[in-house]
Amino acid sequence: MTDLNESTESAQQLTVAWRGLVLDRDADADVRDLPGIAVRWADCRFSFYNCITLTDTGAGPELLAQRLAQAADIMRAKKHPGFLWLFEDLLDEEARPTLATAAEQAGLQYAFPGTGMAGDLLPIPGPVHPDLTFVRVSTDEHLRAYADLQSSAYGFPLEEGRDGLVGSAHWKSEMYAYLAMRGDVPVACAATVEAAGRLFVAFVATDPQWQRRGYGEAVTRKALHEGSVATGLTRATLHATVAGAPVYPRIGFTPNSPIHFYSLQD
Numbered sequence: 001m002t003d004l005n006e007s008t009e010s011a012q013q014l015t016v017a018w019r020g021l022v023l024d025r026d027a028d029a030d031v032r033d034l035p036g037i038a039v040r041w042a043d044c045r046f047s048f049y050n051c052i053t054l055t056d057t058g059a060g061p062e063l064l065a066q067r068l069a070q071a072a073d074i075m076r077a078k079k080h081p082g083f084l085w086l087f088e089d090l091l092d093e094e095a096r097p098t099l100a101t102a103a104e105q106a107g108l109q110y111a112f113p114g115t116g117m118a119g120d121l122l123p124i125p126g127p128v129h130p131d132l133t134f135v136r137v138s139t140d141e142h143l144r145a146y147a148d149l150q151s152s153a154y155g156f157p158l159e160e161g162r163d164g165l166v167g168s169a170h171w172k173s174e175m176y177a178y179l180a181m182r183g184d185v186p187v188a189c190a191a192t193v194e195a196a197g198r199l200f201v202a203f204v205a206t207d208p209q210w211q212r213r214g215y216g217e218a219v220t221r222k223a224l225h226e227g228s229v230a231t232g233l234t235r236a237t238l239h240a241t242v243a244g245a246p247v248y249p250r251i252g253f254t255p256n257s258p259i260h261f262y263s264l265q266d
Contacts (some may be wrong), residue, residue: 007089009198010116011053013237015040016195017129017202018051024170025049036067043080046147046164047156048203050082050156057090061102068106073213074192074231077106077265082263083111085239089257099260107265114259115245116236118237121252122199122228127221128181129214136189137177140166145179145186146203153205172257177203180219188215192227192236193196199227201238217247 015033022029036056042049052071056063056075071084088096097241103110107144127134132172137146147161171177177191191197201223206216223235239259249255 005178007087007116008057008117009118010237010239010257010259011038011055011085011087011090011150013195013198013200014038014051014053014239015055017193018049020174020195022048022049022051024168025164026128034070037071037074039074039104041078041082042072042164043078044163045160046081046082047080047082049080049159049164050080050149050197051085052082053087054057054090058092058097059090060092061098064091064098065105068102068108069230071105072108072264082126084108084262085114086260086262087116087257088260091204094095103260103262104265109265110225111261113242114261115240115254115255116237116257116259117248117253118198118235119251119253120235122224122234122236124221124225124228124251124256126225130211130220131182132180132187132218133213135179135181135186136226137175138172142177142179143168143171146171146189146191149179149186149189149205149207150203152207176223176230178219178222180222181213182210182215188219190220190223191235194222194227194231194233195237197233197235199224199231199233199236201236204238205243210211211243215219216244217250221251 025042147165151161180188187210190204
């Protein structure tokens with residue numbers, strides 16, 4: 001079991017970072033902090049911008065079932081699909097074995113796993129990779145390339161990723177977002193953003209045809225390096241997918257709470 005402070009930190013990082021992303025995408029987006037539930041829902045085609053998470057600490061089985069049902073009701077009222085992010089270590093010992101059944105009864109289906117990670121690891125040196133140069137995202141052309149890498153890596157249509165990112169002012173000004181270039185071809189991307197006194201790593205992706213060459217790690221190091229130089233922050237956090245989980249400890253991150261992603265049942 002992870003220290004509860006780190007689990008709470010991990011959930012808070014999501015709610016803080018996504019507030020900026022979602023409101024940038026749509027000033028009228030659904031951004032609410034309800035009892036035990038944080039809504040960060042742009043209701044756009046980019047499903048990672050449609051997010052709900054549970055925020056109670058030490059929730060027992062009854063409260064968990066109640067919150068899951070409330071979250072599913074909110075999700076059903078939306079036009080576009082998204083995900084419930086559930087940080088396992090915020091649940092008490094009795095609630096964890098009931099999670100799968102409670103989610104199913106609420107009308108949710110398991111989508112994929114993740115892991116919260118954090119570390120007091122900054123500053124770090126800038127990366128050196130023989131294949132790559134790095135370009136900071138500053139134009140809509142860059143954002144389109146970044147969005148397309150997300151779509152390619154996570155398996156959704158190009159127009160969905162573009163609907164989330166292209167045209168964003170936040171990504172060009174507040175995010176330390178970088179493309180890893182192999183010649184003229186963008187092959188990987190990563191971004192960091194200041195969130196509640198931490199540097200939060202988000203939206204790391206590598207084109208599937210260029211994976212397992214160290215490109216994702218290199219561009220993540222670039223985003224961390226530049227973000228730490230600009231902000232002076234020393235602690236960094238992230239939420240890793242299964243693919244990324246082996247990479248981040250090499251940079252200095254330590255895993256904390258498992259994360260369960262749920263979508264509405266088909």
